[in-house]
Structures are given as structure tokens and as C-alpha cells.
Amino acid sequence: MCVIRKCAVSFSLMLASLSAYAELPASVADALKKVGIPQQSVAIYVQAVEGSNPILEHNSDKSLNPASVMKLVTTNAALELLSPTYRWKTEVYRDGEVVIDKLNNGNLQGNLIIKGYGDPNFRAQELWRLLMSLQQAGIKGIDGDLVVDKSYFAKNVGNGKSFDNESWRAYNAEPSAFLVNGRNTSFKLSTTGTGVNINQEFALPEVQIINNMKLNQGVCGAWRNRFSYTVSPDNNGATVTFNGTFSPDCGERYLELSLFDDERYAFYTFKKLWRELGGKFNGSLKIQEIPSTAIKVVEQVSDPLGYVVRDINKWSNNLMARQLLLTIAAEISGPPATEAQGGMVIKNWLATKGLKFDELVIENGSGLSRIERISAGHLGQMLVSTYHGAVMPEMMASMPILSKDGTVMGRLKDSRPNGRAHLKTGSIDGVSAIAGYLLDANNHRHVLVMMVNHTKAAESKNAQDALIEWVHQQP
Template sequence: MRLLWVGLLLGIGTLVHAAVPEPVGELLRKNGIPAENVSVYVQRVDQPSPLVDHQSDRPMKTASTMKLLSTYAGLELLGPAYRWRTEVYHDGRLENGVLHGNLIIQGRGDPYLLAADMRAMLEDLQLAGVEDIRGDIVLDTRYFARRYHDAAEFDDKPHAPYNAVPNAFAVNIKSTSFHFLVEGGKLNIEADPELPEIHIHNQLNLVRGDCGDWKSRLQFVVEPLGDEVAVTFKGDYPSACRDKTLELNVLEDGPYAYGLFRSNWLSLGGKLRGGWRYGALPEDAQLLVAHDSQPLSEIIRTINKYSNNLMVRQLFLTMAAERVASPATEADGVHVVKAWLASKGLHFPELILENGSGLSRDEQITARHMAAFLLAAYASPVMPEYLSALPIPSVDGTMANRLRNSQARGSAHLKTGTINGVSALAGYVHDRRGRRWVAVIMVNDPKASASRAAQDALIDWVYQQP
């Protein structure tokens, strides 16, 4: 009888906690978010059933929490040590430092080929004996399929870095930093990298007053000029802001890559006679140098900790190229990820993938199934690399300023996700007794952005479990 009574008490406890925890529900109500627009799932990694299960079978838009699926798939399909290789060839003859012919760069999707890496490649090129390039710089980007894409279609912000579209030779995350510098009562604007293809027109007024939301007080106009671009800044800039930086994607892929190449090559003392163009690597081309990226285990740290859309889309297409065929399409990536899930016995009929980043109005999954692949990842050999790539509350990445007053700070690995009408948080919580939990909360509501406190309350509640 005593054992039966204990069992009944445990069953009642499970039923009580099956709903949204009261601290979470209270904050949702306070911010005007109906419970029916929220999905929550919490399960201990060593238990067969959830502690919290609220609308977990409802398909929900994920925003950037979809990166959790793409990066897990990447680790298992490609391996933590996978590296992207960029190779440089020539199709002519090299005599006494002079290359009589074209220099061909074959990109294979490196998500994190920075300006410093470009310079290192060119230093290696000089060590290989090249000093004077008499032909063109040819960019072979056929590893990914080319498709015309309107970068403004998501939110009408085509120059926002998060809207940058993939390219097999995407350099420096395709971003230009515009530095606003106040000195001697004057405002100067400088571009980094500083390329002659980027023309800055400064029409900003330097004004008094608090810095505040300085970005909302300025406007910019980007005007393409063939392979160059004019960027005009208008509006007001408060002098109290001192030095600020605005990241924009303003140059097309080819001109940007070529501009970085030429700028670094000339600064290294090299000579360049031709221009640039897209083209295919000839069969008889000769390899000069190769550059390997950081390992995937490091790449996904940048992807997930800072929620980089372009980098995860490059990964998504790389999985497609490696597992299906090249030139790779996003549809190939969808096929690869779904086939991989099925091979693990994970069948998610409601799953909609588009580009693997969550930068989509269509990508969706249920909270139950997001928790299912998080549980599978925890049991996977790649678990250490996977967890270490996720933001830690009040420590780093997109969670650096979250849960600062909670005992759970520093005790979770969580991925955020936010677009208009969608806010989500998912990952792992290490509770006060040393147990690990999977926690997922997704909000699809016009007031979703107001759910952050409720999300944090869920993590705190999980951490405090007796």
C-alpha cells in the first residue's frame, strides 16, 4: 500500500509539471501572450518521458534555433575535423616570377575565409614564386549552384549582413565595417576593408545629445556602379556616440573578392595586369597553393554562439555538395538532412527546411521533435563539440546578457532564435544537482519578442528542480 501511495504521489507530481510552469505562465500572461501560441518541452536526458509538455506536437516557426539541427547534422555527416579547402591554380606558364596566364581560385564553400586568410594565401602565392600576374583573376564558384536571389525578400533589408546569400567563394563573411569616428569636432566615416570600389559620401550632421539608438537616426543609400558602389550616409549622428561601427553588405560577391585580392596583392608588392571574371577551372590547370579552413568544430562555435546565417547556409550547402552532388542546391541540403534524420530513426513529418538557418518564414518543427534531436545529439559521439559551440547564459554569444541575476547563469548551453513574430530558446540546462536537461520553448505570436523573460524563467525553473 505504501509503494502504491508513493507511486500515486509521483504520478500527480508529473501531471502537475506537465503544464507550463507557473513562473513562466505568469510572465506570458503579463506580456499578453496566449498560452496557445507557446510550445514547451523539457526532459531530463536520462529519463524516458518529459517533465513539461505543453503543445509540443504543434508545428512552430523556429527562427535561428533551426541552426541547432543544421550544425548537429554537419558534425555527424562531415565530422568535427572537416575543413574547407580553397585552391589557387594557374592555366599558363610561370617564368622568373611572372605568370603568363590566368590565376584561378576554386572556392569550395569556406564559411569563414576572412581578409587575413586571403592575405595569408597571397603570401603563400608569392612563396610559390608568383610576383607578376599578367592574366585575369578567375573565380570558380561552381561548387554551389548559382541562383538569382533577392536578398531583400525576407525583410526588405538587402544590405543587412544576416541577409547575405551563399557563394562558394564568400570572403570575409561578405561584410564591410563602416566606422564612424568623431575627432576634433568632425565626423569621418571609414570602410574596413578599405577598397577603392567602395565610395563613401558623408552627408551626416554631427549633433549634440545622448547617443541612444544612434542607428535609427541615420539612413544609408547604396547605389551600384558596375563593379563599384556608392554608399551615402544621411541624417544625424550624436557627438556623444564617439566611435561606432555599422556592418553592411554592399558589394557584389565577385567585385568584393577581387577587390580584397587586389588590395592585399598590391600591398605585398605584387603586380596585377588583368581584371576578374567568373569561370571554370581548366582540366590542365596547375595547383599553386591551397588554404584549409578552421575545423568544423571551431566553425560551428561562431555559427551558434553568434547566430551567423551566412556561415550556416554555407555549411548546409556543403553537406549537400559532399553527400549529393555539386553544384549543390538548398533542395539538396534538405534531402541530405532529412535522409540523415531517417537513418537515425528520427521521423519528423512536420519539419520544413529551407536554408537551414531559420532565416525563413516557412522553416518549422515541433518542440517535441527539436527535443528529440537534442537528446540524440547528447548521446552522440560529437556531443562535446556540439555543446561547447552553444552560447552560455551571462557568459558569451547571444546569451551574454541573459539570466545575469539567475543561479542558472553559466550553467546552460542554449541557442536563441528571433524574427518578427517568433522567439525561441532551446538547448541544455545543467541543474543545481548536476543533472542535464533538454529544454525547448518556442513562441509564435505578434508579441513574441516580449517572451524573453518567460524563456529565462523556464531555464531558471529547470535549474532549480529538486
């Protein structure tokens, strides 16, 4: 016979166990069983946003790898801490005098300096606009060098290693305080009647293409598996050699590579755009902080954060998410920013909301990580809290709409939940996850989280879809 206190503890533990291993909906359990994924490798949390308790929990307190679903934590923190109206700035300085020549063109007798503040969406067109403003300010020629100040982020940001063996793929690019175009070289593959065309979307002269591709008249299918590429870097740029086949059935397809580090890509892009604008420059690149003698010439600001988070979440942009984590660190803890600072800021932010996530591990904020962790229950609780907060409209609008856009485009297209859910997906080898908001058939909104950590996780899509449909059918 046990004493009352011991019995109460035992009963509480029994209830916790029942909650952690709640019976899954039959459709979800059957879909998992069919592909050989054990239920202990799955975590689920479902709660009505107006409810106080979950309607379904399964392993909800288990610490799991969320893959790109971690971006929900990073973007949510950024929206609340920085506000949806936050804008990044990029500054240009001159270190020298501007002399007017006989043609009334200003010639900078010294160095041009660009200071970046981590804008994750600073594309080539933004740099073009900045350089146009610089020329309108009276500078057409530069006698000195281009100096880039990247001191807003710490020198050791990123771990210097690719996530996988695809070291040239754009998703493995590392963050930078001055990041141009995500340092992304996009190759467009298409066909003519006689062969395969390969072109750069934004053509840098430092990139050379050797095209050994052949036409394949079959269906498109797994087009990426039918060719290979080899990158040969040198002091003057890089040569990319393509071998394999490509089918006309594919239409246009794109391969995104990161051929240069952030500094070289920015330098090559600067030279290309500056000369196309009619400017003169024959200098080299230097990386250093702004000297005290420099004079500010122009400043450009980005789109507001409320817009930028849509690119991050709808299309699961890893590099932009990493830039955002470092921006959080710099703005809240002060520069130079590190990922560790960003992770600590987010944990402190969650604590102020009464959300203590002891299991939370943030390596880079993007989910492209083997060590990032969160539980389904805590992620679900954060999303419920967010729904009742000031940034809910921006947060929800940043997430893919089921079957309509982003990473869930075309998914469950003929189902009743079509267009009634905002859901972020995540997947890396051994991990598949989905989380977000779903409106049921009676117009009650629910938070839904499902994470799978298993060697067959990629085969869990049907089980995720079954859960979405189950939630939609709730009375």
C-alpha cells in the same frame, strides 16, 4: 456504451491532448499573460538528458517557425556527417607558363584560377595568406585575368531575394562557393570632440563614404534609429551616404552592409591584397570552371568544423549557416550543391537516428526564413540524442553560455542559472525562440526548448527567462 477498442483510442487521444497542453509553470504563464501572448502561440519541451520522458510539454508537437534556433539542426548534422575535424579547402591554379624576369620575379603569362569549396569563414586574412603562398611559389605578376570557379555550389543557390526590405544588410547576403569575408563591408562609427567618424574596418578603395552625420550629446539608446544610409552603386564600386546623428555615449558601433555580390567583392579584395603584397595585375574577372590545361599551384585549408560552428551558433551567423548546409549537400550528395539536397541529407540523417520529423522544413538551414519549420518536441529529442552522441562536446561548446557570451551575453546575469546553460536564441519578426542545455541546481542537465510564433513574440523574453529559472529549480 463503447467497445473496448474505441474506449482505448479515446483515452489515448485524451492523454495526448493533456500532454500537448500541459499546464505551464505559473511564472511562465504570468509573463506571457502580462505581454498579451496567448499560450496556444507557445510551444515548450523540457526533458532531463538522462530521462526517458519530458518533464514539461506544451504544444510540443506543433509545427512552428524556429528562427535561428534552426542552426542547431544544421550544425548538429554537419558535426556528425562531416566530423568536427572537417576542413574546407581553397585551391589556386595557373593556366599558363611562369616566366622569370630580370629581377628574378615570376610572371604568369596566362590566367590565375581560384576554386572555392564553400569555406564559410574565408576572411580577408585567409585570402592574404593564400596570395602570400602563391608569391612564395614564384608568381609575382599576372598577365592574364582572375578566374573564379564556383561550380562546387549550384548556380541558383539562394533565392535571389532579401529576407526583408533591408537588401543591403549583411545578413541578407547569399551563399557562394567562393565567399570572401562574408562579402561584408563593416562601417565603424565613433566620435571626436567635433564630429562623427565613419571608417571601413577593411577598407576597399571601391567604397566611398559621404558623411553627413552630426553629434548628438544624448544617451546612446536606440542609436541605430537615429541615422539612415543610402547606397549608390556604379560600375566602379559604391558610394554610401550617411545622414543623422550619433552620440559619444555610444563609443564605437558597427553597421554591417553587403554592398557587392560575391564575385565583385572577391575581385576587389583580391586586387587590393595582391597589390599590397607587391604583385602586378591589370586583368579582369571571369567566372568559369577550371580548364583541363590548368596546373595546381597552392592549396589552403580552413580551421576545423569544430571551431567554425562556434561562430555560427554563438553569434548566429546566417550566411555561414547557409554555407554549411550547402557543404553538407556537396559532401554527401555530390556537387553542385543545392539547399534542397542539403535539407534531404539532414532528414535522412535524422531518420538513421530513429528521428522522423515529418513537419521539418529546411529552406536554407539558417532560420532566416518564413517557411522553415520544426516542433519543439522534435528539436528537444534531437538535442537529447546529441547529448549521448560522439559530437556532444563540440556541439555544446558551439552554443552561447548564459550571461557570458554570444547572443545571451548579459542575460539573467544576476540569476542562479548564470553560466550554467548553453542556449541558442532565434528571433525574426513574429518569432522568438530559445533552445539548448541547462544544468539545474542539483547538477542534473536538461534539454530546454521554447518557441513563440506571435506578433508580440519579441516580448516573450521574460517568459523564456522564467522557464530557464523554473528548470534550474527542478528537484
